[in-house]
Amino acid sequence: MTDPEKVEITDRKIIVGIDFGTTYSAVAWAETQRPDRRVAITVWPTSKMNLKGESSDKVPTKLRYKGTDAQWGFAIPVSAPADEVVEWFKLDLDPSLQCMGTAVTFAASSGVRDVDTLVTDYISALGDHLMYTLREKLGEGVVTSTPLEFVVTVPAIWSDLAKDKMRQACQRATALSAPNAPIDLVSEPEAAAIYALHGFDQHGLDVGDSFVVCDAGGGTVDLISYTVTNLKPILSVREAAPGTGSLCGSAFLNMRFAKFLKAKLGNIEGFDDEVLADAMERFDKTVCPFFPLHDMRQFTLKDRDDDTYTIPVGGLAKDKALGINRGRYALKVSDLRVIFEPVVQEVIKLVKDQITSSRVSIKAVLLVGGFGASIYLKERLRAAIDSKIHIMQPPNPWLAIVQGAVMKGLAQSAPENLTLVSVQARKARKHYGIECKKPYDEEVHGGLGPNCTKEWCGMDGCWKVKNMVWFIQRGDAVSENEPFYTYIIWNFPVTLGRPGKLWLNVYADPTAREAPIERDENVALLCHIEVDFGHIPENLLGRKKGVDGQWYYQLRCTVEAVYLSASTRYTLLYNGERYSSVTAEYV
Structure with missing residues (x-):
């Protein structure tokens, strides 16, 4: 590890990792003088006047335009009409991708902005809040005098055009367009692997052992297999096979749940966008562990079909036949299984195919990303693949990608001192x-x-x-x-x-x-x-x-x-x- 006393002031840099996600985004940073202290932003604005209004590891990837102003993240009221809120627009950067074998296009909004503008506006908002946070933590003088370097994560399965569009959007964002500020791209599963391997203390892996990283996020599921080539002085790996992936992240669970709820309750008096938004938020917290709250019961394979999860539907009249009582809807586990099934099956297929294409013995599968933190997904994978293969989730897998991005940036800045995990070689996908x-x-x-x-x-x-x-x-x-x-x-x-x-x-x-x-x-x-x-x-x-x-x-x-x-x-x-x-x- 670098000795802070040996780093000259002129060499001091701030490395910033940005994980721009389909449903949630994250920002983390570290100083090259203190590379062991990686700080994720966990306080987000709820309005222009309240920049510390919401505590969360990530912020929703949402925009809402009101005249010339753009609300973003937690600053968008829950009561905002659904047709005014723009979300999932990351998926429009690469329309060539397929959703579970079918080509799909996500209308970013009702034509109010093109996808390049949406991404630029959102990254600009992230960057502005980053600069506010850095000034709060380090002081105006340090921030003004210290060069910034950015590492932005992108899905490995994206086309080169989509990746280039992402880079250009970052270059247009005000806070990221500082003079000579480098903007490097790193694939999401590679960033996740760097974090997971360092944080897992090598997991008993030895030279020659191979493993699969499954980055299951909000929109994409990316997979890459690695083989360990060296353990000391740093852990080094090389790709064992070209990566694979698809659009089958947790956003598609949300879409299926919304479709289910509209079909079930959409004709009831009082059901509107606000009711749906409240229900979707609880669905996120209950079955997709974006918010790792200890008091939330998460969906698991052990749940019985007649078990239920409580979903708020405030304002709807009691209806015993539909399962509505005191403003709450009893979502049956049997219905959850139906909602989950096609998405989970696609992830299982991707993991199996990646294991086969690797053509080496796979020792473990590392699950990362928001959807990767799902206990149900882990249990289904455990039951579907060879029992000799370990299924593992690193601590706080939701932040694995952004933390790995910072670690990648630190290694690029001073590789002789800061490299913790090295990807020596990758496999060409084309x-x-x-x-x-x-x-x-x-x-x-x-x-x-x-x-x-x-x-x-x-x-x-x-x-x-x-x-x-x-x-x-x-x-x-x-x-x-x-x-x-x-x-x-x-x-x-x-x-x-x-x-x-x-x-x-x-x-x-x-x-x-x-x-x-x-x-x-x-x-x-x-x-x-x-x-x-x-x-x-x-x-x-x-x-x-x-x-x-x-x-x-x-x-x-x-x-x-x-x-x-x-x-x-x-x-x-x-x-x-x-x-x-x-x-x-x-x-």
Whole structure:
């Protein structure tokens, strides 16, 4: 652990972790001078005037627009009309995801704001409250003079476009857009693994043992399997298989419960949005342990079908047949099982599939996230998979992701002193590559499809065809310390003028097949990489005379790609120099 006396004031930083969740969000921070003291924000505003009105480990991911003002979190009154409250909008960042095998779109609101604006506004509110909290805890002088670094968690199953949208929303948020403040992305299950492995004191794991992390949150369920590669001086792991996941988090339990309650009580006089909101809040506290209150009985496998849970339905008249008495509805366990069943079954399937795809012996499954704290989910998993596999939940799994994000940021800031758990290598989830022109070979290209058409190359004096060149294949081990290099030769007739900004298309293929030679319907455009040659001096631009007698600019360069936990960093290498003028636009 770092000795605070050995950290210079000029090296002092504040590392902030942000877990932007589907239903609830969290913020935590730590100073590099005191890395063992990670502080989660647990007091939230209930109005603009009361910034310390609600105590909770997390804050609801909700917005409500009133004119030019935006209420958020606990500041939104429970009595607010349902059609004015915007929630679950995180799921709209990646509409390509499927909900339990079916494509689904979540209308963020009635057209009042687009999803990018919603995310920016909410992250801005989180950031403003963070800065208020830091000033309260550390003082204005320290906050003003100390650089901030942000680590934001994202679902591992998100598309690269969704992750990039999340980064851009953070960059637009006022508190996070401080000059030169880095914003790094880390996958939610990786952050959870970093926290859980450190907090669990290694759980009897040995070098070579493998385990699955199941991050069951509000919207997504993400799974990654790891193999332990080293125990000392730090715990090191590598991914055992590409991760998997789906939309089957606790938000879908809420949706199913709301649909159930409307069908059961919706026609009764007095049933309205306020009654439904009160009922939903108790449902959260009772069956989805977002609020770890000791006096709340949580739904378990041992409950009998005729047992009941009390749900408030204030204002509804007594109806013995429906189970309403003194403003309370008796929710039967048999009904709870029906509500839970399709969601739980999907999680069980995901865990089983991840265990199988790992192709190694799995010793344990770590359950994290809000839904991951469910006793019922743990019990159902316990009954569904091999009894030799341990099912474990770390302390306070609801905060595992945000705490892991802070730990990740601390390790990046001073790895020689602060690294507690290291992810040495990850498994590529897709084939990644570019399309290049290669000399035509009848034996290789003769039987290919319409995308493989011959074109004459005057520079080299031969027929060429477009070929996929894959620099990463699905399942390959990728590491932050081992960049991938793509070597490219660009030829431009001198008569057309000096080359300026050029575009390079990167493609991805998520299918579990051998990487194809030809780009087909399964190979999708991932991003455009813009390469700026405009600032490279003319005398450094290579020239070569072609077979056709014309002169060509010939640019032999390398694009360096570093694949991080949840993002990619590109750099151009040309004539031995490194240029950061490479930008990626995801599609």
